[in-house]
Structures are given as structure tokens and as C-alpha cells.
Amino acid sequence: MADAGQVPQMFVSRTKFRSTHPLDGIDIALGHSGISAETPITVSEMMKGTVGKIPNGVALSYKLGDRWSSITYQQYYDLCISAAKSFIKLGLKPSHAVVIIGFNACEWHISCLGAIFAGGIACGTYATNSSEACKYIAGDCRATVAVVEDEIQLNKFLEIRSELPELQAIVQYRGKPRQQYRDVYTWEQFMGLGKHVETSVVERVVQAQTPNQCASLVYTSGTTGNPKGTMLSHDNLTWTAKALASTSHDVKFGVEHFVSYLPLSHIAAQVC
Numbered sequence: 001m002a003d004a005g006q007v008p009q010m011f012v013s014r015t016k017f018r019s020t021h022p023l024d025g026i027d028i029a030l031g032h033s034g035i036s037a038e039t040p041i042t043v044s045e046m047m048k049g050t051v052g053k054i055p056n057g058v059a060l061s062y063k064l065g066d067r068w069s070s071i072t073y074q075q076y077y078d079l080c081i082s083a084a085k086s087f088i089k090l091g092l093k094p095s096h097a098v099v100i101i102g103f104n105a106c107e108w109h110i111s112c113l114g115a116i117f118a119g120g121i122a123c124g125t126y127a128t129n130s131s132e133a134c135k136y137i138a139g140d141c142r143a144t145v146a147v148v149e150d151e152i153q154l155n156k157f158l159e160i161r162s163e164l165p166e167l168q169a170i171v172q173y174r175g176k177p178r179q180q181y182r183d184v185y186t187w188e189q190f191m192g193l194g195k196h197v198e199t200s201v202v203e204r205v206v207q208a209q210t211p212n213q214c215a216s217l218v219y220t221s222g223t224t225g226n227p228k229g230t231m232l233s234h235d236n237l238t239w240t241a242k243a244l245a246s247t248s249h250d251v252k253f254g255v256e257h258f259v260s261y262l263p264l265s266h267i268a269a270q271v272c
Contacts, residue, residue: 022095022121025212028235035246040211040235043116046242051077058257062106071106083114084202085194090145090169097121097141097217101134101156102149104260104269107173107187111147112270116215116234119205120144123217123229124265127153135160136226141217142166150174154184211235218267232267240271 031037041049051073059076062069071079087098098115100108100123112122123141125134127149134156138146144166148154154172158181161167173187185193211234219227262269 022214022217022231024214025210026233028212028233035239035243038239038242041238042206042209042211042234043113043215043237044206044209046238047077047080047113060106060109061257076110079110079191080113080117081199081202082191082194083110084117084205085197085199086190086192087114087118087120087145087194088201088205089194089197092118092120092144094119095121095142095214096144096166097123098145098147099123099125099134099138099141099143100147100264101125101127101129101153102147102173103127104264105149105173107147108264111171111173112216112264115145117202117206119209121214121217121231123219124263124270125219126221126263126265129156131156131159133227135163137219137229138164138167140227140229145169145171147171147173151177158184209234211238216267216270218265237271244271 028040030040055074056072058070059073060071092098092115098111098120100111100115102108108124112124115122121141123137123143125137129137134146137143138157138160143164146157146167146169148157148170150172154170154177157167157170161170169183169185169190170181171185171187171190176186177184213234214231215234215237216232217229218232219229221227260269264270
């Protein structure tokens, strides 16, 4: 185990505890005991670890109309890999983002992890944001793809897409657009885009990731000016999830469930 202030050599070059560039690695200070002394891991490593332990456990439950459905952790992981392939097919590159706007849904989670597995950055944004706020955030995070809930959110991006030269595609995960637009996909169409991308391509991407690299961007509401983006490393996300589980002594792994009610653009909702 590394001493406090040291990190394993597999991490990308780091010289500081914070950075303003998404490709930078940052220092991770480890403790001498307890959860703070555990070896940092990436989001994909944590996900694969959970799948290995409880592949048939319920990962997500969701309600469409009057019917509840669920997917297992193995199904969840496979869907995230498929989404990652499609993001790669659409040209997502390191340090570029997938911006996600909409209310809580399985597709939101799959898009988030799929973006990370593809080597990009997941960037959730408030469903109440105006088109101008969406334009600022999508431009600031260099979004390659926008994943939107419905036609209301789609229209926000159609209004501004000509001002976002790096935006390559828009994916609508609820319903279908009323008319055809260039590079606008339904969820089903999107998930099929990467069917010819080899799984090994995604595996190489996640194997190259390190815990001290940026995985997610969370923006403020912009109360006092433009929204401010905060970069969160893989370790920030996975350590917080482990810390939450370790302090919730009555929660049984693979048995208890969390109700997702906070907007997923909030980091607390993402970690839970």
C-alpha cells in the first residue's frame, strides 16, 4: 500500500492536487489505515467488481406507464459497453464530453457510464436549463454528443447546434422526434450505432484509464454568472461511493436499494 501522499505508478503523470485541464492527472493522498488507505480504482473497475460479485442482482428499476421493470448488473454493464461503442462510433475523444439533460432514467445512467467507458467525460446538466445555458455548458465542456430526454430538450439543442461546432450528434432517449433531423437519433438507433465496434476497443480504453483522471463534470446553476464546471476524478467518485457504503452499517450489499429522486445532474444522486 502506498504511503500518504503517494500513488501507484500506473497513474498518469501528476504534480498537483487540482487542475483545470481534463487530461491532467492529479495527486491522490492516501491514508495509513481504513478506507483512505485503499488502492484507488476507476469507475469501470468498480462496475466490473460489482458485476463479478452479483451479476444477477437488480441494478436499476424503472417505471414506464404503470409497469415496473428491472435490469441486472450484468445487463447494466453490457448496455454501458454498447453505449460506449456508439459514442466511439460518433467520434467521442478523450477530454471531450457527452452532455446529458433530462429527468432520472436508466438511459441517463447508461449514457453517463457509457461516456466514461468510451474515454470521454460525462456531463449532466439541469433539465430546467435554457437553451442559452445549454449552449454555454456544451461549448465549455466540448461536447461531442448531447443526450436529451424528449422533444422539449431536443428543441433546446436544435436551436443552438449551429453555434456548437464540436457537437456531432443528438440522442433522444424518450419517444421519437416529430420529424427527421440530421444526426439526431432515437435511443434505439443510437444503441445500434456501435454494433460493429469491437468490444476490445472499449476494453483498451478502460484499461488505459487511471483513477486520477477526470471522469465527470458537474456544473453549478450559474446563479452569479455563467455556470462553473467542476471536474471529478474516477477516484473522487469511487472513493465516495465506497465511503458511503462503509459508513452505512445497516445497508446490506446487493440487498438494499436507493431511491433516485434528486436530479442526476447533482453529484450526490450520481454517486448513490
